[in-house]
Amino acid sequence: NTNDTATTQTTAGSKTSNQKLTPFKVALDFTPNPNHTGIYTALAKGWYKQQGIDVSILPFSQNAFPDVLVASGKADVGISGTESIVLDDASNQNVVSIATITQHNTSYLVTRADALINSPKDLDGKIYGSYGAPYEIPIMSKVIQHAGGKGKFRTITLGTDAISALRSKQIDFAWVFNLDIVGAEHQGLQLKKFAVTDYGVPDYYSPTIVTSKDEIQKNSDLLKRFMQATTQGYEFAKDHPDEAAQLLINTAPKGTFPDNKLVIASQESLSPLYTDGTQKWGFQSDAAWNGYLNFILPTGSVQDQKGKVVEAKNLPASALYTNQFIQ
Amino acid sequence: MKLRRIASYGPAFVLAFALLLIWELYVQAGSIDQLILPAPSTIGSALLDNSSTILDHTLQTLEETILGLAIATVLGVLFTILMDFSSWIRKAVYPLLIISQTIPIIALAPLLLIWFGFGITPKIIVVVLYCFFPITVACADGLLSTDKDLYRLLRSMDANRWQILWMLRLPAALPSFFSGLRIAATYSVTAAIFGEFVGAEKGLGIYIEMATNAHAIRLVFAAIVVTALLSLLLFGCISLIEWLALPWYHLSAVKTLQEYHAEKTQP
Amino acid sequence: MKLRRIASYGPAFVLAFALLLIWELYVQAGSIDQLILPAPSTIGSALLDNSSTILDHTLQTLEETILGLAIATVLGVLFTILMDFSSWIRKAVYPLLIISQTIPIIALAPLLLIWFGFGITPKIIVVVLYCFFPITVACADGLLSTDKDLYRLLRSMDANRWQILWMLRLPAALPSFFSGLRIAATYSVTAAIFGEFVGAEKGLGIYIEMATNAHAIRLVFAAIVVTALLSLLLFGCISLIEWLALPWYHLSAVKTLQEYHAEKTQP
Amino acid sequence: MQTTNKIQAKIELQQISKSFMHGKKRIEVLKPLDMSVAPGEFISIVGPSGCGKSTLFNIIAGLEEASDGTIAIDGEIRRKRTGSIGYMPQRPALMPWRTVEENILLGPDVRRKPRQETQAQARELLLRFGLADFAHQYPSTLSGGMQQRVALLRTVLFHQEFLLLDEPFGALDALTRLKMQMWLLELWESFHSSVLFITHDVREALLLSDKIYVLSMRPATILRVVTVDLPRPRRSAHLAEPGAVRLEQELLGLLLGEESI
Amino acid sequence: MQTTNKIQAKIELQQISKSFMHGKKRIEVLKPLDMSVAPGEFISIVGPSGCGKSTLFNIIAGLEEASDGTIAIDGEIRRKRTGSIGYMPQRPALMPWRTVEENILLGPDVRRKPRQETQAQARELLLRFGLADFAHQYPSTLSGGMQQRVALLRTVLFHQEFLLLDEPFGALDALTRLKMQMWLLELWESFHSSVLFITHDVREALLLSDKIYVLSMRPATILRVVTVDLPRPRRSAHLAEPGAVRLEQELLGLLLGEESI
Numbered sequence A: 001n002t003n004d005t006a007t008t009q010t011t012a013g014s015k016t017s018n019q020k021l022t023p024f025k026v027a028l029d030f031t032p033n034p035n036h037t038g039i040y041t042a043l044a045k046g047w048y049k050q051q052g053i054d055v056s057i058l059p060f061s062q063n064a065f066p067d068v069l070v071a072s073g074k075a076d077v078g079i080s081g082t083e084s085i086v087l088d089d090a091s092n093q094n095v096v097s098i099a100t101i102t103q104h105n106t107s108y109l110v111t112r113a114d115a116l117i118n119s120p121k122d123l124d125g126k127i128y129g130s131y132g133a134p135y136e137i138p139i140m141s142k143v144i145q146h147a148g149g150k151g152k153f154r155t156i157t158l159g160t161d162a163i164s165a166l167r168s169k170q171i172d173f174a175w176v177f178n179l180d181i182v183g184a185e186h187q188g189l190q191l192k193k194f195a196v197t198d199y200g201v202p203d204y205y206s207p208t209i210v211t212s213k214d215e216i217q218k219n220s221d222l223l224k225r226f227m228q229a230t231t232q233g234y235e236f237a238k239d240h241p242d243e244a245a246q247l248l249i250n251t252a253p254k255g256t257f258p259d260n261k262l263v264i265a266s267q268e269s270l271s272p273l274y275t276d277g278t279q280k281w282g283f284q285s286d287a288a289w290n291g292y293l294n295f296i297l298p299t300g301s302v303q304d305q306k307g308k309v310v311e312a313k314n315l316p317a318s319a320l321y322t323n324q325f326i327q
Numbered sequence B, C: 001m002k003l004r005r006i007a008s009y010g011p012a013f014v015l016a017f018a019l020l021l022i023w024e025l026y027v028q029a030g031s032i033d034q035l036i037l038p039a040p041s042t043i044g045s046a047l048l049d050n051s052s053t054i055l056d057h058t059l060q061t062l063e064e065t066i067l068g069l070a071i072a073t074v075l076g077v078l079f080t081i082l083m084d085f086s087s088w089i090r091k092a093v094y095p096l097l098i099i100s101q102t103i104p105i106i107a108l109a110p111l112l113l114i115w116f117g118f119g120i121t122p123k124i125i126v127v128v129l130y131c132f133f134p135i136t137v138a139c140a141d142g143l144l145s146t147d148k149d150l151y152r153l154l155r156s157m158d159a160n161r162w163q164i165l166w167m168l169r170l171p172a173a174l175p176s177f178f179s180g181l182r183i184a185a186t187y188s189v190t191a192a193i194f195g196e197f198v199g200a201e202k203g204l205g206i207y208i209e210m211a212t213n214a215h216a217i218r219l220v221f222a223a224i225v226v227t228a229l230l231s232l233l234l235f236g237c238i239s240l241i242e243w244l245a246l247p248w249y250h251l252s253a254v255k256t257l258q259e260y261h262a263e264k265t266q267p
Numbered sequence D, E: 001m002q003t004t005n006k007i008q009a010k011i012e013l014q015q016i017s018k019s020f021m022h023g024k025k026r027i028e029v030l031k032p033l034d035m036s037v038a039p040g041e042f043i044s045i046v047g048p049s050g051c052g053k054s055t056l057f058n059i060i061a062g063l064e065e066a067s068d069g070t071i072a073i074d075g076e077i078r079r080k081r082t083g084s085i086g087y088m089p090q091r092p093a094l095m096p097w098r099t100v101e102e103n104i105l106l107g108p109d110v111r112r113k114p115r116q117e118t119q120a121q122a123r124e125l126l127l128r129f130g131l132a133d134f135a136h137q138y139p140s141t142l143s144g145g146m147q148q149r150v151a152l153l154r155t156v157l158f159h160q161e162f163l164l165l166d167e168p169f170g171a172l173d174a175l176t177r178l179k180m181q182m183w184l185l186e187l188w189e190s191f192h193s194s195v196l197f198i199t200h201d202v203r204e205a206l207l208l209s210d211k212i213y214v215l216s217m218r219p220a221t222i223l224r225v226v227t228v229d230l231p232r233p234r235r236s237a238h239l240a241e242p243g244a245v246r247l248e249q250e251l252l253g254l255l256l257g258e259e260s261i
């Protein structure tokens, strides 16, 4: 009998608080990882609730881009990246970046540490393990050419991750995030890394938080509140990497992180990159966006729905992002 | 009696054990990176260490599997009967069924998510999609193999087409049906895992995905071991049901060559 | 005669056309984002615009498919015979075969990469892995359904087990075998595409992956259309071969209920 | 009309012919042929193996289309004849997934009669013909003759008014056969059935029938129609009467004389 | 040893018994039973349907284990008897995927004899028994009697020395049956075969055999062994001789008197 009343009370209690909360869905670009720590931190700390938002993080879908979920209104925001947003716009998918998670590009061209490669220029004629995205080859070529090579290499499209292909020595180089490198090295695979931004590739944003234009029109206030809590989360994670990592581990679905030490190590490597001290967390500059657009569009790898190459004049950076939700 | 039954699977255990041993030695000898192929012992201990988490995910997957397989069975039989109804329908529907088998999950996933969200429905749909087809093909072929004498007998009694279906053709197609069901059951667990890749909070597929992304290959393999066991279990269940459901069939059909040999050399 | 045959597929075309029309209208009405589900017309024109590229990828996939399916058939029959040889082998091998069907490509891919690199071999292995199983199950079940009278007759002639297999049980299992082969053929193209996900330079799988990452959904669907057509083609070939190979079977088996109906109402 | 026309035939075959295609070759099996069975008449058909007797039965039962000709039942030309005839095929055709009793009850099942109604009758027949022990066995464990008996019982439980029996006693020993024959006659009398009966045993034909049709070798024509004038109810002893012996000799002469194979 | 012992039996059954399990119930089919066939002897077996005749043949052919007892061939107790006996089962058991000719050549195929050797013989037999037109047909298009003839030809092309024939002429008309009987006798004489022959036709048994075993109802025991003293070569006319008629009456009496069903 006492039990009974207790349950009723809790349900009643949660109901009243729920009534005020607006549901809000977040689509991830990958299984939970330190790129998402700010969101998980805000969630764990109850900061979204404070803003009157009931955030639920959608399960990661291997087969559906967050862009698609956001554009079709199945998610309010998602995690994506510059490359993807540009492709979205080219194909008329209405997706807008509203914050960058890290201020600088953290992607690297990597080779095995034991490979006889000292500079990307040695990679001519070698095998590149690709994800199958159209912008990879221009970027990798740029890196090699910048280092003095010809930028001609063999491309194998992988369905699995590039790290295990490197591990099995079947490919010579790959393009990965810093997080992947931390993971690989944590498991004893030593890599040589070349930051793409050091080799003439513009420093563009990846990953970023995206939403749709419709959402901005309809729920601008909601987005603002969401971003406020999210900013709080990333700021906290920046300052307290270990604690934030622990919050990520606790809040993410059970079984996400088999190795807590790796999460903490990754978080420690990523936290300092959330901001660079010059800007608020999440702030995006025209320069970064134009840098990427000016780099990628001339390569012809961005095509519209009819299969026509998109030109710069048809794709202004201003349409791709907004800082209106950055406090 | 029961002990004997189990003992008769001795060879299976011996062979499995031998293979595991070779695998273990191959990995231990350093012939392959444990991060690509972990040793069975590593997998085993990973399985034990994470058993409660894995169990949790397993139950979710099992639910999807069983529901999906059940629906696939019903649907497969319905399709069969539908196609059997007229060769027009058959000719119109069969190609569509074949095409349905060629749609990759990559194209289907966004549609499923948009139409059905992240609940259990899209997973069940994937399982159904992957499993109804073997049942349909096998069952349809089974229906075509009806004995002509029996068919004429029923016709002479003016049985209508449904009676002929129900009294003659379906019973005659049962062995084929079980063949298809066995194939479907084997695929069902994998199909559920695939369905989870569409997007899910829980399940072996998600677990595999999380473990892969965390580069915890031993856990990937631990989950695969569970998948394999589930598949074996389902396959075994189907075979058992067949055995119980078709007493007449085992009377009139010959067993393996082994039995022939046994009969010949019986004391 | 031939024209008539083709005309008899009229309903299939009508139905397919109707479905395409509904689909087209659904998309054109804006009920769904073209970036999730493109209209058939969009897919069609994408297919035409990119036909030479797609053809190139298709030929690669087709080669993998056909080689894989051929090897799978041989292997499937060999497994069947092996398992039939003794119930010990059967009990030991069958579970392993089932387990083989549950290994996800995600775990297998790195291994295949290490062992076989990026050539055609790993793709063929994947096709074989996905296709031999339905053949084995159906064929094994077919072997078990041998007529007891015929079996005894051959035994009375002191036919050895190979003769019984060759003269009686395999011919009797052929209809089942074709059932399994039909299922396998349907899966084979998809399996090849899966195999390409292991890592490849060319092939429909790679094309689909690239198109997905380029957010060119219309091209993804164009590739799927090709996949579907290939699967239909293979399925049709198998059915044709069966028709030619089993003249006796079509004499002694009943066709569909439709035929029954036709017979009854014949002028 | 129905009331007065007493001599209207139960079944009347007119100019029935049949040929089969063997690959490209046409094989003529039945030459245009007339036959009629009066209500309550018992007619046997004898003829060489492979001449077309079973084919004729299939045509009458409505399982096979005649190449030409018409068939009238009760004076009415009927294209659909299935259901109104109890047909026992030459091969027992038992369903392997039904037990003996269930096989016998197939007819009532098809007719959607509740089983209870006929079950008692089925059990009694099984007992009478030595099959009671096997009622719940599957047919694959039965001997050839037992299967034949099951098939006959099944036929009779389906329809008694008009029976087509294709060598129903071929696999039975003398005693069992005699019992079955007597039972069949009993049945025939009590239901006033019309029976068409294929047999290779001339004495059996004589014992049972009112008329015997003798068919020629393939393509089958009617060689002779013999009326059997023995008194009813028949007993085996009747076959020893001079008239019967003469008939037997005549029939055998016809059959053996006809160059059939 | 082999040379002197002329009266050694071709086959000798000692205390052969057999029972089947029907679910949990044991059904006794053969009571311990002795039987012996001399070389070149033609023995018929008659008995009620379901008494165990086919079962006995299965045991002799080595297809079924006897529950008890031993079988000696040429004086030697042999556990493995398959291959040394030409066995024609009660049901034709033709392979649906082999044409008639290929079915007949099954035996030589199993023996791995080149087909040419026997093909001519097969063709000749097919012609002789009215099956030449059907040589390249699949068996499902044959009539019942034609299938039976094919099965018999197959048996004889496999092995002529020792034959087990289970109702080989049951589905044949008088003339075809007579022709086949005469041919069988011819064969029997020229190969000096030993034959065991199940039939339900007492006259047939009398026409063909040296001895007739009469079996009782199930569980089968040997009721009587009758020696047929008619002269060889036999003709149908012999059956009209008083001795034959008396024998026939005696056998029928045995069969009909025995409460079999």
Ligand SMILES: Nc1ncnc2c1ncn2[C@@H]1O[C@H](COP(=O)(O)OP(=O)(O)OP(=O)(O)O)[C@@H](O)[C@H]1O
Residues within 6 Å of the ligand: D134, D140, D141, D142, D143, D144, D145, D146, D171, D173, E020, E021, E022, E029, E048, E049, E050, E051, E052, E053, E054, E055, E056, E090, E218
């Ligand atoms: N495989 C089996 N399992 C169980 N019982 C069987 C099996 N085979 C035969 N029997 C039983 O054995 C008995 C004898 O059968 P069998 O076929 O030998 O009879 P038969 O003398 O040849 O009869 P018929 O003249 O009708 O052919 C029957 O009661 C039958 O039911």
Ligand SMILES: Nc1ncnc2c1ncn2[C@@H]1O[C@H](COP(=O)(O)OP(=O)(O)OP(=O)(O)O)[C@@H](O)[C@H]1O
Residues within 6 Å of the ligand: D020, D021, D022, D029, D048, D049, D050, D051, D052, D053, D054, D055, D056, D090, D218, E140, E141, E142, E143, E144, E145, E146, E171, E173
């Ligand atoms: N479905 C069929 N296709 C082709 N030919 C057939 C078919 N059915 C029967 N026949 C042929 O028709 C002829 C007559 O066959 P049927 O079965 O009517 O003979 P039957 O008189 O019953 O002989 P039996 O006394 O041997 O049973 C045979 O030559 C047979 O080969």
Ligand SMILES: [Mg+2]
Residues within 6 Å of the ligand: D053, D054, D055, D090, D166, E143, E144, E145
């Ligand atoms: Mg016939």
Ligand SMILES: [Mg+2]
Residues within 6 Å of the ligand: D143, D144, D145, E053, E054, E055, E090, E166
């Ligand atoms: Mg028998």
